Amino acid sequence: xxxxxxxxxxxxxxxxxxxxxxxxxxxxxxxxxxxxxxxxxxxxxxxxxxxxxxxxxxxxxxxxxxxxxxxxxxxxxxxxxxxxxxxxxxxxxxxxxxxxxxxxxxxxxxxxxxxxxxxxxxxxxxxxxxxxxxxxxxxxxxxxxxxxxxxxxxxxxxxxxxxxx
Numbered sequence: 001x002x003x004x005x006x007x008x009x010x011x012x013x014x015x016x017x018x019x020x021x022x023x024x025x026x027x028x029x030x031x032x033x034x035x036x037x038x039x040x041x042x043x044x045x046x047x048x049x050x051x052x053x054x055x056x057x058x059x060x061x062x063x064x065x066x067x068x069x070x071x072x073x074x075x076x077x078x079x080x081x082x083x084x085x086x087x088x089x090x091x092x093x094x095x096x097x098x099x100x101x102x103x104x105x106x107x108x109x110x111x112x113x114x115x116x117x118x119x120x121x122x123x124x125x126x127x128x129x130x131x132x133x134x135x136x137x138x139x140x141x142x143x144x145x146x147x148x149x150x151x152x153x154x155x156x157x158x159x160x161x162x163x164x165x
Contacts, residue, residue, distance in 0.1 A: 007082045009101050011055060012109075013037035015075050021068035031064035033057050033071060035079065035101075056100035058084075063106060070108050080105035 016034035023029055035055045042048050057079055059067045071077060081103035089095050 008080070009083050010078070010080045011035055011037055011057075011101065012078045013055070013076070015071055015073050015077060016054065018073045019068045019071045021064060029061055029064035029068075031059045031067045033067065035077070056098065057081075058100050058102045059106065060102070063103065067106060071106075072112060075112075076109040078105075078107040078109060079103045 013035045016036050019031050019033040021029060021031045035057050037053050037055065038050055039053070040048065040050045079101065081101050083099065084102050085097065085099050087095065087097045
């Protein structure tokens with residue numbers, strides 16, 4: 001029986017907003033931004049259709065600082081990473097969930113001069129949860145990643161935990 005697993009996401013799309021850079025109390029950078037990917041198809045009636053998907057993107061450490069420096073709303077970018085699901089209970093005792101892509105690779109495909117005048121707006125969310133990851137048996141997470149998350153968790157004490165960034 002094989003024990004091999006893979007959690008890999010590759011996206012090519014446009015930023016829906018400027019990146020937001022923050023630092024944990026331990027000094028580790030974390031950057032969040034939205035990415036829109038589009039899909040086009042033709043129906044059997046010959047009508048052309050288009051649909052957009054919106055993704056939450058999270059970058060850590062040096063990659064986070066690079067994203068904050070280089071990326072901007074409307075930029076076309078490739079990102080690669082892993083998908084992560086998080087669940088939390090808000091101050092109103094309502095259980096919420098989010099899905100995000102924690103990236104480890106980013107390639108900017110347009111410059112500020114080449115940026116397109118049209119961009120896709122991401123729908124507004126009510127709230128975003130603090131970043132938490134459960135330790136799983138056989139997890140390949142490094143001690144540095146755990147330390148970063150612990151620092152972030154400590155920074156959220158006494159603050160509105162439904163808005164992490």
